[in-house]
Amino acid sequence: MKRVGLETSMKYVFAIGLAVMLVLSIVAWRLKPDSDVRGRTVLVWATDDNPARRRQVTLFEELNPDIKLITDPGNFLMEKMIVQTIAGLGPDLFDASGVYVLERLVQSGVAMDLMQTARTNGFDETRTWPGAIGNITLFGRQYAFPGNVYSNIIFYNKDIFDKYGEPYPPREMSWEQFVEIGQRLTRLEPGSKHVQCFGAMNLYWYELVLQAGGRIYSPEGVRCVLDSPKAIEAIEFYRDLMFKYHIMPTPQEQSSISGQGDLGLDVIQWFARGKVAMIRMSKRGLITLEQYPHLKGRIGFCHQPHHRKKISLISSRLVGVNRKSEKMSAAIRFMKFLTSPEYNRQISDSNDGLAPVPQFARDAAGTLKDSPDDIFIESLERSIAPEVSPMISPMAALDLIIEQLDLVTNNLKSPADACRDMARAVNQAIYRNLSQYEQYRRRYEQIVGKPFDKNDPFWREFSGR
Numbered sequence: 001m002k003r004v005g006l007e008t009s010m011k012y013v014f015a016i017g018l019a020v021m022l023v024l025s026i027v028a029w030r031l032k033p034d035s036d037v038r039g040r041t042v043l044v045w046a047t048d049d050n051p052a053r054r055r056q057v058t059l060f061e062e063l064n065p066d067i068k069l070i071t072d073p074g075n076f077l078m079e080k081m082i083v084q085t086i087a088g089l090g091p092d093l094f095d096a097s098g099v100y101v102l103e104r105l106v107q108s109g110v111a112m113d114l115m116q117t118a119r120t121n122g123f124d125e126t127r128t129w130p131g132a133i134g135n136i137t138l139f140g141r142q143y144a145f146p147g148n149v150y151s152n153i154i155f156y157n158k159d160i161f162d163k164y165g166e167p168y169p170p171r172e173m174s175w176e177q178f179v180e181i182g183q184r185l186t187r188l189e190p191g192s193k194h195v196q197c198f199g200a201m202n203l204y205w206y207e208l209v210l211q212a213g214g215r216i217y218s219p220e221g222v223r224c225v226l227d228s229p230k231a232i233e234a235i236e237f238y239r240d241l242m243f244k245y246h247i248m249p250t251p252q253e254q255s256s257i258s259g260q261g262d263l264g265l266d267v268i269q270w271f272a273r274g275k276v277a278m279i280r281m282s283k284r285g286l287i288t289l290e291q292y293p294h295l296k297g298r299i300g301f302c303h304q305p306h307h308r309k310k311i312s313l314i315s316s317r318l319v320g321v322n323r324k325s326e327k328m329s330a331a332i333r334f335m336k337f338l339t340s341p342e343y344n345r346q347i348s349d350s351n352d353g354l355a356p357v358p359q360f361a362r363d364a365a366g367t368l369k370d371s372p373d374d375i376f377i378e379s380l381e382r383s384i385a386p387e388v389s390p391m392i393s394p395m396a397a398l399d400l401i402i403e404q405l406d407l408v409t410n411n412l413k414s415p416a417d418a419c420r421d422m423a424r425a426v427n428q429a430i431y432r433n434l435s436q437y438e439q440y441r442r443r444y445e446q447i448v449g450k451p452f453d454k455n456d457p458f459w460r461e462f463s464g465r
Helices: 002-030 051-063 078-086 099-107 115-121 130-136 158-163 175-185 205-211 229-243 251-259 267-272 285-289 328-337 341-349 358-367 373-381 394-409 415-436 438-448
Strands: 041-046 067-071 093-096 145-151 153-157 195-201 276-281 299-302 312-321
Touching: 041 328, 051 067, 051 328, 051 341, 067 328, 078 099, 093 099, 093 328, 099 130, 099 312, 099 394, 115 328, 130 145, 130 312, 145 373, 153 158, 153 373, 158 299, 175 195, 175 229, 175 276, 195 267, 205 229, 205 312, 229 394, 229 415, 267 276, 267 285, 312 328, 341 358, 358 373, 394 415, 415 438
Parallel strands: 041 067, 041 093, 195 276
Antiparallel strands: 093 312, 145 312, 153 276, 153 299
16 A cells, blocks of 8 residues: 555656646746847757857858757757647757657657658758668658767777887777787786776677677567577677676776776776776767867777677767747758758867768868878768667667666676576567557558467467466
8 A cells, every 4th residue: 555655646746747847848938939139030959058059050040040049958858858849839959869769759749750851851861871861760751860970989098008018909800809909908906906997998788789790679670689699699798898808897896996086987087097998989079088188199099899790880969850840941941951061061070970961071081180080980881770679669678678788797697698588578568569559560560561460479478378
């Protein structure tokens, strides 16, 4: 009874919080005019507070003098944006930090289907990087255009390599070579068992799965296949980087070092302070590294280590249109602006990722002095968007996967058992969706070519019978 009472109380708290948010949103929105004193249309863009946005606003207004563009970082959070849009009060334009967030905004009715409009106005999927198409499209429809694109490579601290007399890593290296280099650079404090410098940090389990030749879902996206031998091999390697080869810090070591001072868990701080020799990072990291003058000219770049495949994930700050915007014409003009030379040059110049239009990114790589853009571009050309199954919310699936992965990284469960339980948990969730919701059954039939059958030998395992 106490538990029921607690759950009821929490529902009331949530409902009250939702109501307060709606009231505040209505008040704030009423204060926003449709036009400014010069008669310009006011367009609201829910984006982050990156200083680069201010220059992008200026550029857009110079090219569109009849529009006043206002950034709204306070409404950048996904949940707040959804609540406001349901109430008819959302921004005209929004940013989404990747396809997983975009999927939630699509399912919540925030994101406008841009397929036809994008083709008519020149910001369709053919204008951006092939690997980024999976970031802006869902279920065969386009809902966004990249505000930037980026993938991760390896940054290495030349000072650490020089300190220990090690040659700089090659542009391409295998998993085995990466481990060998990392082991030579992992050093203990004199007379102590504490690690003074780790060889590497921040490798991502999902990219290792891809590099091993595995994937999260079957090619058609209806089943989770993280229990495949290749996926298990990748997760074993991920664990071994911490516990066997000891070139990456374990979660406990990260917490321990964090507790010793002001280092914190910021990966870039670890790198800048000489606590790690190699980190996985994107071009956007260069913005933060500018805060460390001693690293100027002392950072090298190479590709992520490969196994069966040379591959990584492509990410984007995605820009979409609120389908309830009353200023649709002006919003579409902003979407077209994302493909302009002015906008794309600004992205390249500011290190805010790479330009979303490949032509401009390649042009910039040839003109920017001391730019590592050539290796970032090469990385993008071998990158793919994260997989999204049409059978389950990607965020829900990721939660189930991370629950098991945490057990692996804390050395509480074997990679093989964790991978089997990841796949089973995700497939059980897919089974529930197919059993309970017509929209998933329709998608399944369109993809597979036959109706969903609970008695299929594969699905029967997840029925609980």
